[in-house]
Amino acid sequence: MSRKPSPTPTKTKSELDASSTSSSGIAGFFGFDRLETNFRTEVLAGVTTFVTMAYILAVNPDILSNAIFLQESGDLFGELVFATAISAAIATLIMGLYAKYPFALAPGMGINAYFAFSVVLGLGIDWRVALAAVFIEGLIFIVMSLSKIRSRIVAAIPDCLKHATASGIGLFIAYIALTSNSGIIVTSETTTTTLGNIAAPNTLMAIAGILITAAFVARRVKGALLIGIFATALLGWILGVAPWPQGIVGFPSFPVNIAGQAFVGLSQVFQNNIWNLLAVIFVFLFVDTFDTVGTLTGVGVKAGFVDEQGELPHAEKAFMADAVGTTAGAALGTSTVATYIESAAGVSEGGRSGLTAVVAAILFALAIFFTPLLSAIPPFATAxxxxxxxxxxxxxxxxxxxxxxxxxxxxFLTILFIPLSFSIAEGLAVGFISYPLLKTFQGKAHETDFAVWILAAIFLLRFVFLALEIGA
Incomplete structure (x- = not known):
């Protein structure tokens, strides 16, 4: 027996009449009566969801810029804003109209850092080939979503490694915030890393921004992360640490230099180390799968969608939204798209239908006209x-x-190796190899799914080939 969705706050008769009169077709399509919601509640929930995750419009271009700016001349920030916003809009619209769930999607945090710092800068893979890997991942996801293989793989992976991966990625992106984006932690010949010059203007702004953003989060202010970005940026602009925006609204920068480059990368795939690429694609698959599954389950429980067996009805449709979004995002020029936990903000406001997602998607699409403002946000404001x-x-x-x-x-090894090796792939490899071995040492090899052994063997082979390459 399915759990009944949590009721939304009681509305007055005039509110219900107004919403049903103006949106009867919409109400029928999204099942307002069954979900005990209405047009006004869904719109407000959609706006709330967008505001809580709109920070990605500044953060994702900033992170990906680290990879692309070093290999290309010219300022591509505006194009990355376009790719981020439109890929989010496409995926979220599919979630709303096809899956009919109030969940929003956008290029995922953590995996974008892996794309930029580990794949492109760390492994030296051309950013076009990295986009091709994301595109291939998206296609694989589409097949997996249609065949329900994705659910089978999720069930096979030990829960401890799922949680360890999420925690490791958390440390990874926090490390990036303290180093690349703020200068709070810097390299040292003596101690490897050390505290940076906290008197430096950019570092001082980052520290102030951390305190400001943390205060908004502690007060549970809606849109705390977005407000924190603009508050920190505004402080930097006023103090002259960063230049003021050249404008607020402007025509969007169509991604002429990055759109379609994934297809160029496809032609160069076999010119790269195939084991590195396979590992990269697997990490994209793994992280996106569990990021989306975790979010769908967590927010689904909050909304009352998850049944007593712990399953989300029609989950394959929700998976398809992020699969298509990832494929479209790669074609536009951005990293993997995933479902955002910030969707819980809209659910908390009463959002229960796909209209919540549709509203968020429309706002993401409109955001491309605010590129001049977004492009003026300095890195210390996103840290x-x-x-x-x-x-x-x-x-x-x-x-x-x-x-x-x-x-x-x-x-622990997974959590530790992800930030220290500056690679999610290396952390996953260590975790997947050590888990079945330790279970065997315990005499509990039968508790390890065969799929985990296969993954462990693949990662082990990758290490062997990497060692042979270095030795040669």
Whole structure:
């Protein structure tokens, strides 16, 4: 028996009459009566969801710029804003109209950092080839969503490694916030890393931004992350640490230099180390799968959609939204698209139908006209958001069974290796190889799914080939 969706706040008769009169067709399509909601509630929920995750419009271009700016001449920030906003709009619109769930999607945090810092800058893979890997991942996701293989893989992966991956990614993006985006932590020949010059203007602004953003989050202000970005940027503009915006509204910058480059990358795939690329594609698949599954489950429970078996009805339709969104996003020039936990904000406001997602999608599409404002936001203003998101993701660490060495050791190694190796792939590899081995040492090899052994073997082979390449 399915759990009944949580009722929305009671509306007056005039409000219900007005909403049903003006939107009877919409109400029927989205099932307002069954979900006990109305047009006004859904619109407000959609606006709330957009505001809480609109920070991605500044943060994602900033992160991806680290990879593309170093390989291309010219300012592509505006094009990345376009790619971010439109990929989010496409995926969220599919979620609303096809899956009919109040969940919003956008290029995922954490995986965008992996794309920029680990794949492009770390492995030296051309950003076009990296986009091709995202595009391939999207196509694989579409097939997996149609065949329900995705659900099978999710069930096979140990829960401790899922939580460890989320926690490790949280530390990873927080580390990026403290180093690349703020200068709070810098390199040192003596101690490897050390505290930076906190008297430097950009570093001072980042520290102030962390305090400002944390205060909004602590007060549970709606849109705290977005407000924190603009408050920090405004402080930097006023103090002259960063130049003022050249404008607020302007014509969008169509991504002529990045759109379609994934197809160029496809022609160059076999010119790269195939083992590195396979590992990259797997990480994209793994992180996006569990990011989306975790969000759908968590927000689904809050909305009352998840049944007593812990399953989300028509989950394959929700999976299809992020699969198509990822494919479209790669074609436009951005990293993997995923479902956002910030969707819970709209659900908390009473959003229960796909109209919530449709409203958020429309607002994402309109956001491309605010590129002049977004492009003026300095890196020190996005550092606080990365840090806070890292805190939220690291919360998954409490779900790990620390009393079982066969779970705690692989989990700890995964969490530790992701930020220290500056690579989600390396952290996953260590976790997947050590988990089945420790279970075997415990005499519990039968508790390990065969799929985990296969993944462990793949990662082990990758290490062997990397060692042979270095030795050669």
């Amino acid at each position: 606080p958001v990365l840090l806070i998101v890292g805190v939220l993701m690291a919360g998954s660490i409490t779900e790990i069974n620390w009393n079982d060495p066969a779970e705690s050791i692989p989990s």
